[in-house]
Amino acid sequence: MSPIGWDRKDLLAIADLSPAEIQLVLDTADSFREIAERPIKKVPTLRGRTVVNLFFEPSTRTRSSFEIAEKRLSADSINFSSSSSGLVKGESLVDTARNLEAMAPDMIVIRHADPGVPRMLAERIAAAVINAGDGAHEHPTQALLDAYTIRAAKGRIEGLKVAIVGDIQHSRVVRSNIYLLTKMGASVTVAGPRTMMPAEIGKLGVRVEDNLEDAIRGADVVMMLRIQLERQSRSLFPSEREYFMLFGLTRERLKAAKRGAIILHPGPMNRGIEIASEVADGPYSVILDQVANGVAIRMAVLYLLSGVHREIA
Amino acid sequence: MRLVIRGGRVVDPSQGLDEVVDLVVEDGFVAGIGAGIGGKVRQSKNLEVFDASRLVVTPGLIDMHVHLREPGQEYKETIRTGLAAAAAGGFTAVACMANTNPVNDSRSVTEHMIAEAARHDTARLYPIGAVSKGLAGKELSEVGEMAEAGVVALSDDGRPVESSELMRRALEYSQHFDLVVIQHAEDLDLGAGGVMHEGEFSTRTGLPGLPGAAEDVMVARDLILLEDFGGARGRYHVAHLSTRRSLGLVHEARSRGLRVTCEATPHHLLLTDSEVWSSHLSTDTKMKPPLRSERDRLALLEGVADGSIDVIASDHAPHHADEKDVQYSCAPFGIVGLESTLSLCLDRLVRPGVIDLSRLVELLSCAPARILGVPGGSLSDGSLADVTVLSLESRTTLNSGRFRSKGRNTPFDGWKLKGRAVATFLAGRKVEI
Numbered sequence: 001m002s003p004i005g006w007d008r009k010d011l012l013a014i015a016d017l018s019p020a021e022i023q024l025v026l027d028t029a030d031s032f033r034e035i036a037e038r039p040i041k042k043v044p045t046l047r048g049r050t051v052v053n054l055f056f057e058p059s060t061r062t063r064s065s066f067e068i069a070e071k072r073l074s075a076d077s078i079n080f081s082s083s084s085s086g087l088v089k090g091e092s093l094v095d096t097a098r099n100l101e102a103m104a105p106d107m108i109v110i111r112h113a114d115p116g117v118p119r120m121l122a123e124r125i126a127a128a129v130i131n132a133g134d135g136a137h138e139h140p141t142q143a144l145l146d147a148y149t150i151r152a153a154k155g156r157i158e159g160l161k162v163a164i165v166g167d168i169q170h171s172r173v174v175r176s177n178i179y180l181l182t183k184m185g186a187s188v189t190v191a192g193p194r195t196m197m198p199a200e201i202g203k204l205g206v207r208v209e210d211n212l213e214d215a216i217r218g219a220d221v222v223m224m225l226r227i228q229l230e231r232q233s234r235s236l237f238p239s240e241r242e243y244f245m246l247f248g249l250t251r252e253r254l255k256a257a258k259r260g261a262i263i264l265h266p267g268p269m270n271r272g273i274e275i276a277s278e279v280a281d282g283p284y285s286v287i288l289d290q291v292a293n294g295v296a297i298r299m300a301v302l303y304l305l306s307g308v309h310r311e312i313a
Numbered sequence: 314m315r316l317v318i319r320g321g322r323v324v325d326p327s328q329g330l331d332e333v334v335d336l337v338v339e340d341g342f343v344a345g346i347g348a349g350i351g352g353k354v355r356q357s358k359n360l361e362v363f364d365a366s367r368l369v370v371t372p373g374l375i376d377m378h379v380h381l382r383e384p385g386q387e388y389k390e391t392i393r394t395g396l397a398a399a400a401a402g403g404f405t406a407v408a409c410m411a412n413t414n415p416v417n418d419s420r421s422v423t424e425h426m427i428a429e430a431a432r433h434d435t436a437r438l439y440p441i442g443a444v445s446k447g448l449a450g451k452e453l454s455e456v457g458e459m460a461e462a463g464v465v466a467l468s469d470d471g472r473p474v475e476s477s478e479l480m481r482r483a484l485e486y487s488q489h490f491d492l493v494v495i496q497h498a499e500d501l502d503l504g505a506g507g508v509m510h511e512g513e514f515s516t517r518t519g520l521p522g523l524p525g526a527a528e529d530v531m532v533a534r535d536l537i538l539l540e541d542f543g544g545a546r547g548r549y550h551v552a553h554l555s556t557r558r559s560l561g562l563v564h565e566a567r568s569r570g571l572r573v574t575c576e577a578t579p580h581h582l583l584l585t586d587s588e589v590w591s592s593h594l595s596t597d598t599k600m601k602p603p604l605r606s607e608r609d610r611l612a613l614l615e616g617v618a619d620g621s622i623d624v625i626a627s628d629h630a631p632h633h634a635d636e637k638d639v640q641y642s643c644a645p646f647g648i649v650g651l652e653s654t655l656s657l658c659l660d661r662l663v664r665p666g667v668i669d670l671s672r673l674v675e676l677l678s679c680a681p682a683r684i685l686g687v688p689g690g691s692l693s694d695g696s697l698a699d700v701t702v703l704s705l706e707s708r709t710t711l712n713s714g715r716f717r718s719k720g721r722n723t724p725f726d727g728w729k730l731k732g733r734a735v736a737t738f739l740a741g742r743k744v745e746i
Binding site: 015092093094112113114115116117119120134135136137138172175198199200201203204 | 511512513515516517518519520522524593594635638639640641642643
């Protein structure tokens with residue numbers, strides 16, 4: 001490892017990272033967080049570097065967060081999305097990778113519906129690859145920004161009780177969070193409809209609960225996941241109304257959690273389905289902090305992967 | 314035309330034989346077997362002698378489950394390359410599935426396959442006819458026509474026979490021709506969208522899972538149909554059985570007298586779903602049924618040893634490199650196996666003592682011959698002289714780049730193994746490839 005402790009070419013999965021590496025990203029984000037409060041929110045760190053944002057799946061939030069992070073670091077960013085780009089139409093991923101490689105970008109941020117695509121790309125090209133979400137596999141920068149937010153609110157991660165509630169099966173956010181939080185010494189409980197609970201999830205080191213109150217009892221942190229309404233066709237839950245009745249987080253239910261428990265949600269929220277507005281907008285909600293911290297985390301990741309720190313060293 | 318295979322260790326479970334003896338072949342049939350009898354054969358121009366000392370001689374191996382892709386997908390494999398791969402892997406015969414294009418659901422396709430195989434004559438080809446026209450799962454194909462043309466079994470493999478009604482009719486109608494019905498047991502609805510075994514590793518990878526139950530419910534249903542509609546002669550065979558519970562169902566049904574058999578593949582015996590994860594989602598770990606849990610794998614090993622699994626078959630499924638060089642979700646299911654099966658079995662099953670050599674020959678030769686009702690599976694006097702000669706000591710590194718098959722899609726590439734095929738003989742003639 002280099003003195004600063006980061007020598008990865010890519011950020012593909014939290015499962016790959018050591019606690020020290022996670023710590024490093026969080027600490028690095030601290031130093032970037034402050035830039036958002038300046039009148040001129042730009043530093044020259046990545047001047048002359050090219051970052052390609054390659055989004056094969058619709059995303060507003062994650063993509064704009066990365067874009068803002070790139071711009072604040074003075075990188076040149078280019079956006080390709082599957083709807084607007086001839087580059088990806090009917091082309092195999094391998095060819096897309098080759099074409100990108102020919103353009104010699106420094107970094108690629110990729111979002112794709114299929115697990116493993118970022119790694120496939122990373123193995124084939126010299127540029128640093130950042131996984132911005134691959135199917136239900138991982139979403140590492142989301143878990144990092146969640147951890148940053150938790151640490152900022154609670155002062156630590158180790159020893160905290162975290163409950164994650166919702167569609168566990170289809171969530172990349174939950175997998176990255178489970179790996180990260182357990183690596184950092186938190187205990188994690190997951191809950192949701194059994195129809196959305198992936199097989200043998202316990203083997204990832206989490207406790208599984210069938211109902212919301214049991215899951216959040218005594219929790220320091222409650223993370224609500226987005227219910228993907230488009231999945232209803234697979235009859236995973238009968239109705240939104242019933243979902244809210246069983247797993248919607250209300251102020252009343254939140255009483256089961258520890259006093260002062262914070263509420264996270266990766267967004268976009270379905271108000272009145274997985275979370276009541278009174279909670280989403282309530283005093284312990286850190287949902288907008290997550291968004292703000294997301295930019296700092298992505299700046300930190302871009303910075304670490306750019307190798308600039310090595311050049312300075 | 315005479316052949317003496319001299320001084321080899323002849324392993325032939327059909328006659329309880331495991332001894333160093335000479336094998337004499339005349340006009341394509343076994344004419345004698347015994348210590349030193351090769352020396353008594355009169356020298357003549359037509360006498361060929363193959364020195365098999367320190368080698369093992371077995372009835373020709375038969376892979377009863379392969380996909381040769383011809384007609385229709387010759388860019389993946391042809392009958393020529395598939396049979397060459399068979400010979401290179403020690404097989405003297407293969408049974409090829411019907412999911413070609415056009416589907417082998419009629420006499421003309423069957424005849425084409427057989428004629429094409431005869432042109433190359435490197436291994437015997439036994440076509441398997443489709444259960445349903447066009448593999449559509451609706452109407453019975455022309456089973457009688459195909460039986461006359463030479464199909465040795467019926468299967469919609471690649472797809473299950475989903476309809477209970479159609480399976481019932483297949484089990485009834487196949488009895489007229491004494492054809493076994495081979496099922497690709499999968500409840501398509503239960504496994505919809507799945508690309509790997511549902512369990513810890515589908516959860517870790519985020520890939521959609523195919524639960525073991527998708528196989529089990531189909532096997533259970535079929536066994537009920539076999540019991541009620543299989544009559545006195547209906548026979549049912551589970552292709553690429555992959556779960557502990559399916560094996561239990563088959564075992565239990567057989568103990569009640571049902572005519573059911575099953576096969577397992579080398580990959581289900583040697584690999585598990587953890588391979589998908591540890592290979593970083595290599596598409597060479599993607600096949601149907603998927604690599605299962607360690608618990609399933611251990612049950613299959615036990616089944617191979619105790620006889621509840623009848624056959625080892627490769628499910629050789631070649632694909633073009635471009636098709637596999639995509640993300641996991643998009644890759645086609647299947648791996649090649651003709652050129653790895655024997656070495657894998659010798660090194661990973663026989664050498665560690667999971668099974669003995671005689672049992673392996675039973676699994677790879679005697680049982681498939683019996684189930685398909687084809688010649689072979691024995692070297693007793695008067696048998697067809699299809700012979701495999703193999704070395705137990707020879708070291709080999711599996712190298713897909715040197716396969717005779719067009720397919721390179723194997724998770725075993727680079728495996729260092731001890732034991733391999735040395736030669737095959739078809740009706741006493743040494744196969745040159």
